[in-house]
Amino acid sequence: MKKLLSLLLIAMIAVLTACSSNTANNGSNEAASPTASSNSASNEAATETNNAEEASVEYSLENDGIDETAFKDALSQLPAEVPERVVTTSVPLTEMLHLLGITPVGVPTSTNPIPADFDSIQRIGSPMQPDLEVVTKLKPDLLLGAESLRSTLDKSVEGLNLKTAYLKTESFDDLKLSFKVLGTYFNKVDEMNAVLTTILNKENDLITLTKGKETPKVMLMIGTSDSFMVMSDRSYLGSLVKKLGADNIANSVLKVTDTYSPINMENVVAADPDVILVLASGDHGASVDKFEMEVKSNDTWTKLSAYKNDKIHILDYSVFGVTSINNVETALTQIANYFYE
Numbered sequence: 001m002k003k004l005l006s007l008l009l010i011a012m013i014a015v016l017t018a019c020s021s022n023t024a025n026n027g028s029n030e031a032a033s034p035t036a037s038s039n040s041a042s043n044e045a046a047t048e049t050n051n052a053e054e055a056s057v058e059y060s061l062e063n064d065g066i067d068e069t070a071f072k073d074a075l076s077q078l079p080a081e082v083p084e085r086v087v088t089t090s091v092p093l094t095e096m097l098h099l100l101g102i103t104p105v106g107v108p109t110s111t112n113p114i115p116a117d118f119d120s121i122q123r124i125g126s127p128m129q130p131d132l133e134v135v136t137k138l139k140p141d142l143l144l145g146a147e148s149l150r151s152t153l154d155k156s157v158e159g160l161n162l163k164t165a166y167l168k169t170e171s172f173d174d175l176k177l178s179f180k181v182l183g184t185y186f187n188k189v190d191e192m193n194a195v196l197t198t199i200l201n202k203e204n205d206l207i208t209l210t211k212g213k214e215t216p217k218v219m220l221m222i223g224t225s226d227s228f229m230v231m232s233d234r235s236y237l238g239s240l241v242k243k244l245g246a247d248n249i250a251n252s253v254l255k256v257t258d259t260y261s262p263i264n265m266e267n268v269v270a271a272d273p274d275v276i277l278v279l280a281s282g283d284h285g286a287s288v289d290k291f292e293m294e295v296k297s298n299d300t301w302t303k304l305s306a307y308k309n310d311k312i313h314i315l316d317y318s319v320f321g322v323t324s325i326n327n328v329e330t331a332l333t334q335i336a337n338y339f340y341e
Contacts, residue, residue, distance in 0.1 A: 064200060066177050074181045078165050082186060083141030089127045089153060090146040092169040092323045094118065096179050097144075099195050099325065100188040105138045112322050128152050136160065171239035175325045195325070202329045203243065206336045210245050216339050217253075218246045219273040219306070222260060223280040223290060230268075234259040236323045237279060237315070240331055246339055249273050265300045275338060276306040279315045313338050 087106035088094050091114065094107050098115040106124040107114055114121075122138060125131035128149055135143070140162065145153045147166040157164065167181060168174035176196065183192025218241055220231040230250045233242045238259075241248055250256045253271040254264070280291050291314065295301045306312050319327050319334070 064176065064180070064196060065173065065203075066180055067173075070177055071180060074167055074177065075185060078181075078185050079142060079163050081141075083163070085138065085140045086142050086144055087124060087130075087135055087138055087140040088144040089124065089130050089149070090144065090167075090169060091127070092175065092325065093144055093146065093167060093178065093182075095324060095326050096175075096182050099179075100183055100186060100191045102182075102186055102188065104144075105140060106135060113318075129156055132156065132160065135162075169323050171234070171236055171323070172243055172328065173239065175323060175328060179325055199325075199328055202332060206244060206332055209336060210340060213340055216246050216274040217249055217271065218275045218277065218339070219249050219268065219271070221263070221276065221278045221280075221291075223278065228263055228278075228291070228294060229260040230254060230256060230263055231279075232256050232259055232261070237277065237320050240320075240328075240335055241277075244332065244336055244339060246275075265298065269300060269303055272304060273306050274309070274311060276304070276312045277315055277320075277335070277338065278312065279317060279320055311338075 086097070086102070086104045088097060088104050089108050091108060091110050091112045094104070094114055097104055098117060103118070104121060106122045107118055108127045108130070109123040109125050110127065122134065124134050124138070127146065130153075135157070143153070143157060143162055143164045145164065145166050147168045148170055150166045153164065153166075167178035169178060176199065179195065180192060183189060183196075220235065220237050220241065221228050222231055222235075222237075231238050231248075232250045233239060233248055238248055238250070249268075249271040250261065254261070254267050278291055295307075301307050315321075315334075319331055
């Protein structure tokens with residue numbers, strides 16, 4: 001009997017030991033579970049951090065002066081799938097694609113220069129009226145045009161199964177905005193940042209240079225085939241002048257509302273600009289000779305401070321007459337020299 005009780009006692013001890021071991025193991029597993037969860041959370045956090053870092057590359061330039069809302073709006077119109085075959089009808093946008101290392105399958109026919117590297121690229125006709133037969137044969141995934149020609153181009157390509165996107169190219173800020181859009185969209189961030197950094201450095205250097213100096217009153221003129229007109233801040237040249245802090249009398253004194261407006265010499269004399277910049281070219285309207293004839297035929301010009309102080313400057317149309325991200329630095333520098341030399 002005692003022997004039987006001893007055997008039962010041994011068996012019970014063995015069972016209790018096993019249960020205790022299982023409980024301990026379960027507790028160990030439960031204790032390990034939060035650690036695994038912590039590791040998982042850590043991995044997820046690391047992944048999110050990496051993703052955030054990758055995303056931040058696209059916005060690595062701080063204080064670039066580009067309107068974030070306008071940037072997002074412009075970017076949102078581009079197709080979700082990045083195209084492989086792009087046709088562009090805009091010379092400024094063609095320049096941007098070249099700087100980003102993107103080769104389009106079609107570029108506009110224009111008297112304004114196209115990057116030499118694109119000499120072999122198919123010409124598709126004028127920016128306003130591209131040759132639709134040529135465009136169709138190129139089988140583009142996207143037609144990229146200037147925002148100012150949106151309505152005209154939309155009518156031209158109506159009926160074609162063609163995706164389109166339009167970017168602003170009218171002013172200095174437009175060029176920076178559109179370049180950032182294209183660089184971000186095509187994932188050419190390094191190329192984009194290199195160009196924008198150079199432009200921003202030049203812009204900041206010149207703005208610093210003008211601090212503490214008297215702001216000049218400026219009149220901007222453009223020659224047409226039969227007359228001259230004043231240009232407001234809405235023009236490309238006007239946007240450069242505004243960036244440098246000068247006072248464009250077309251806006252401040254003459255109160256014009258259009259980009260180009262007829263000249264009223266009585267009002268110009270009253271405004272008495274310190275500097276006059278004349279955009280003239282024989283290929284695009286009035287020549288330098290025509291402006292000189294204008295001055296000789298109307299001695300009112302001689303009453304202006306700009307004339308008396310030899311502050312009337314004739315601008316190179318190839319630099320100032322066409323919006324160009326390639327020429328922005330040169331244009332800003334020359335204007336600053338005219339204002340503050």
